[in-house]
Amino acid sequence: MTITDDKEFKLALASLPVERQRQIAVAFCRRVLDLSHDARVKSALESAGRADITEAELQLAAHAAHAARVDSFAQCGSDASWTAQSGHFVAKAAQACVRIAVPGESIAWDAAMQARLARTCQTVAEGLGTENTEAREQYRILETFLQR
Amino acid sequence: MTASLEKGVRVLKEVIDAPIASYFNSCVHCGLCAEACLFYTETGNPKYTPIHKLEPMRRLYEQEYTLLGRLKKTVGLSKPVTDAELGEWQELVYNSCTLCGRCSAVCPVGNDVVYMVRKFREGMSASGNAPEGIKGAANRTITIGSPMGVKLPAVKAQMKHVEKDFGIPIPMDVEGAEYMVMLSSMEIMNFPEYLGAIAKIMQHVGKTWTLCSTAFEATNAGMQIGNSDLARVIVSRIVEGAEKLKVKTVISPECGHAYTALRWEGANLVGRPFTFKVQHIVEVLGEFQELGLLKTEGFEKVRLTFHDPCQLARRGGVIQPQRNLLNMVAKNFVEMPDAGYMNWCCGGGGGASAIEEGEALRLEAFKVKKSQFETVKPDRVVTACANCRIVLEEGLEHYQMDLPVVGLTEMVADHLVAKGA
């Protein structure tokens, strides 16, 4: 099935079980992983990507992602840079991937949104405003993911 | 023209008034203000005693505005205030003071110490003795429009993102709207969800609102640095924007000092009462709740507590609304010790978190917050200030405490019944 707008995108993601949501979330994050230079984010994503991840490993990864996110806050009043900020949102996306799923919450949708924010920060930093195709790319990934 | 001691002294002569004179004459050196200041209680270093942070201004007041002081000065008995001394006092007046007002709350003779620190910063900034961090923030706010250099395109980008994420349009420059919503750059950069929450709430209660392209930034680095001239330039943008759009109420976002700058200092800076109302978002939500406009569903079950931003509660007078809102959406809300009016500061307000060299001191001062959380043992902390959130998260991370921090507005928005349901 093809996904043309966010309403369908959100519905499709919500309908997936938690494990598959985690897989698709990781896929969204990998697209923007290059924007983050934090090793902890990379390690969290790798462990989230493994299907046989245990509760404890998930906990550890969540902690690492949390630390990465907190360290990358733009400080109040500091001359913040959007490039650095995109790394912050990649960390937030990673944290969504490794979060213990709470019924009613869609970790995949959250990860997708954070990934898009990361991309927006990059395009704002490059002065392109909001011209980016992250959303359509995410639709493609979901469509291919749903066929498997 | 560059900053000079002479300019600083002249500004202090201008701002020293009857309250400050009365306060200096009432201080009996009892040391209670220190017992209320987290920078002393957590470090044990007496130099952080709040009234001591005003020593140069006290001497200046004595030499300029008391007869005996002036006589002592003419015969050379008094110790003049020097630029070196002001430089030395910078750490005390900025790094170790977030203008949280706890000292004023306990002084037995009623000295408003924080009022005096705010005035002393006028002299410190005019004499060029303000920290680099805040100078940069002030510079960027005036030249670019936001202390963190956020420009309008970036705001538009975040708006577009939030529109997609929340599925609600974000109005900008809509004349005649009832509410004009301000954002702090912290929210634009770190917590775009805040804007989404606002959109959801306004849609829910059916109120018209708008952002303002020429005045989207709520924070006022001019006030943080303590310079009324710069603060006036910054706040005038908001006043012009609000009056141009003819809004009834300007909503100050989840940021403590932005609220103080706009709500309490704004009118005095521009020299005339505002023609529009100014309310903190928590006040607005409180009003909506009283009017029965907020229909919520479900309750947060986890054990949560509320951190009162100083400028909102103790310095701003908004204490009960946040509790009513929490009780509306949470079942297990517990108050931390000293909650409400006497709550402890997160340690990063008033521009303090923009001062790199103050980092270590802030983390040490954070121990009081840590002990508050250890006493209450919450599963989540709710607050209503973006900077508090970040300072709390950084502090908790530093002390390896796994405790998520969320904004009250977002939490309320999450529990709103969907439109038309």
Next chain:
Amino acid sequence: MNEMQLLTWVRGPGLNLAVGIFVLGVLWRLFEIYSLGRKKDLSAPRALPGASGWRTIFRRTLPAEGMLKKAPVTYIAGAIFHIGLAIVVFLFAPHIKLIQSLFGISWPALPSQFVDLITIVTLVALLVLLADRIMNPVKRFLSTFEDWFTWTLTFLPVLTGWLAVRHLLLPYTTMLALHILCVELLLVFLPFTKLFHAFTVFGSRWFIGAINGHKGVAV
């Protein structure tokens, strides 16, 4: 100058001079302080009943919530001292006699043994406060010569007064003369030292009450 002449001097010209300087100093300093004025707050006030300067003058007498356990000595000894001094000065028979002779108004006194006990308690409170000013790191850091001087200026009148009534240490004539002399020194220095907080405390509390009351905060 033997002690009788000293007593006559302190009861006569000495008191005249001291009260004169006191009145002069108080008025001068009050004008000097409060004439600096205060700009009107143009921001829209937030009405909260009970948040006013007047209320703060009374409310600020009690410690703020949670503060008593952080500095119990300062609060308790400070309260005992102030209340004790007030009782001794205004409810002891000879003092009421003194006030009546100067201003014509009088009121019933407490029995002297009770006042005697209160004086001892007040002296002990003062000594505790002195010890705290020496031991407490913040107080010692803040203390200048004026703090030690004003403590002595306050302690001596109470001590000499008590010794005079009890006829201890020195003959009554001398001790009474010393007592009145110490009171006169206290009066002379009060307007020019931190003891002036006895007057400015009301102004200061009113200001902080009004400034914060305008914001709807009952301080």
Next chain:
Amino acid sequence: MQGPLIESLARQGVSRRTFSKYCATLASMMALSPVAGQAMASALAAAPAATRRPSVIWLPFQECTGCTESITRSHSPTIEGMIFDMVSLDYQETLMAAAGFQAEEALHTAMKENQGKYLLIVDGSVPLALEGAYSCIAGRTNLELLKEASRGAAAIVAMGSCAAFGGLPHANPNPTGAVAVSDIIKDRPIVNVPGCPPIPVVMTGVLAHFITFGSLPELDALGRPKAFYGETIHDRCYRRPFYDQGKFAKTFDDEGARNGWCLFELGCKGPVTYNSCATTKWNAGTSWPVESGHGCLGCSEPDFWDAGGFYRALSVPAGPLQMVGAAAAVGVATGAAVSFLNRAKKRAAKAGHETTTLADLEK
């Protein structure tokens, strides 16, 4: 115990036992040991026989004769009168029969014959203004007389507050420049017997001590015999319990006064006055000022006339405050002046305000 005094006392119906009991009480009052009582009795009895009776010269200067009245007030033939049998009172203007130059004659012969041995009693203060012209006897000023008489005196007794401290003449404004004896004579032993007047038995006690022991009794810092002036009236006052309980008479005819409460609030100067009125009392133990319902005036203390009103309590200022009005005016004026200066300075600072721009943040 034999001797002419005992025979003459017997003639007047005064038994030996009464005489020795008197000496015992006198000795006890003078804080001497009981044994001294016996020594005093035998010395007094034997004195006239063994040696010529010691010569006593009484010089009256600016005095009101109150002290003489007091010492002779023993109208009944009491022992005090007999004391004069032991001394040869060679010169006492009021009591001596001679007058005019005979009196002067008696004075000079007494001084010549008993050179160095006679006891000089001075009554009244010595005026110094106009070189002493305010008070002269036989054309010679008291000052000259005192200096001349004191040269040959074995000891000087300044009888009464005037001689001891200057008394009433010395009180403000002191037109005659009156001073005490001890202000003039520095090279002779002087004993001050203050009081206005002093208690009779105190006066005779001092004389008896001099005659018995040939020396002056132990004196306090103001030259007063400690035996009589060692304690304050207040310490020995029978109304002291009322003072301790805070029971004071408010007026001379109120319920407190009728109950004999303490007279502190009615100006009693007992606490600051050293004398033995409370113990010896007056008129042969009949009563004394407090017992009669009136506060002690403090008459045995220097400058008691100027020590604030007799009816103003000790703890009350001596007089109304005169300076308050003027002080208030000056205070307000100073305050206003400084306020004017302050406001001008503040206006100037406001006028000179240079708006801070971003560049002005850098030094």
